[in-house]
Amino acid sequence: SGSDATVIIVSEETGIISLALDGNLIRNVSEAQLRRYLNTAVVETTPIVERMKQTETTSAKVGKKTENRKPQQNA
Structure with missing residues (x-):
């Protein structure tokens, strides 16, 4: 059975964030x-997996590195 x-x-240990969704x-x-995911999850119609792939592709094109990044602490 499916789930939303x-x-x-x-x-x-590392502070690395992962998302589990759509299997x-x-x-x-x-x-x-x-x-971005949390702000748009309710209104977007494009599946999140596709949005994340698009974001990763865009980030790679502009040279941004997303691996091993710890979340920033809010002051």
């Missing part, structure tokens, strides 16, 4: 990517 649940996973695990999600 989304799970946000934060590594206690997929998306690793090394940046804070900006997570914010």
Whole structure:
């Protein structure tokens, strides 16, 4: 059976964020990517997996690195 649940996973040791949704695990999600997902999850019609792939492709094209990035601490 299917589910529309989304799970946000934060590594206690590394602080790396992952998303589990639609049967997929998306690793090394940046804070900006997570914010975009959370802000648009309710209104977007494009599946999140496709949006994350598009974001990763765009990030790679402009030379942004998303791996091993720890979340920023808010002051």
